[in-house]
Amino acid sequence: MAHLSYEPLYVTYLVYFNRDRDYFECHEVLEELWLKLDRDPVYKGLLQVAVGLYHFRNGNYRGGHMMLDSAVHRLEHVPSQALGINMVKLVEEARVCARQLAEAVMTGTKELQHQPPVYRDLTIEIVEPGLRRVVEKASSSIPVNIPQQRGPRRGEKHEQRQQALEASIRRRQAAGGSGSVSAETKDAP
DSSP states (O other): OEEEEEOHHHHHHHHIIIIIOOHHHHHHHHHHHHHHTTSOHHHHHHHHHHHHHHHHHTTOHHHHHHHHHHHHHHHTTSOTTGGGBOHHHHHHHHHHHHHHHHHHHHHOHHHHHHSOOOOOOOOOOBOOHHHHHHHHHHHHHSOOOOSOOOSOOOOHHHHHHHHHHHHHHHHHHHTTOOSSEEEEEOOOO
C-alpha cells in the first residue's frame, strides 16, 4: 500500500473548481497554500487558471487572458499527472481559452460589446484514484458556495475556514499526522 498525502487546501480548491465553479474561492484557498509552500510555481499556475476563468466569466477579457496565458507558461512543462490531475488536459484547455481571449482583446471594445467571447467552465480531471476519493469525501463536508462571491472581500466565511483548517491540522498533529489529508492506494504491480 502506498500512502499518499494531499494538502487540505488543495483538496478544497479542487472541490470549488469542479463542483461549484467558484473561481474566487479557488483563489482564496489556493493562495493560502501557495504562500505556505514558499510560493510553489505549480500552485501559482493553478491559482492563475482559476483567476483567469474568474476574470473571463466576469467580462474582464484582458485580465483573463493575462492570467490564463501566464498559467499555461508556468504549467506546460510540469509532469503530465502532477498533483494527481491531468495537467496536460488542463494546460491545453487553458491555452485555448487564453487564445480566444487574446483574439477578443485584439478585436477591440466595440466588437466585444456585440459579440463577446463564449465562456465555458473547465474541469480539472483527477487521475489519481486516492485523490479522487479524498475530493469526493471532502465534497460532502464543504458547503456549496451559493451565491458565489463576485468581488474580492474576505469575510466571515474565510475566517471560519481558516479556523477549521487550523483546528484540523492541530488535531492531526496531536494524533501524530503531518497535517495533510491522506489516502491509501494499492501499489501498482
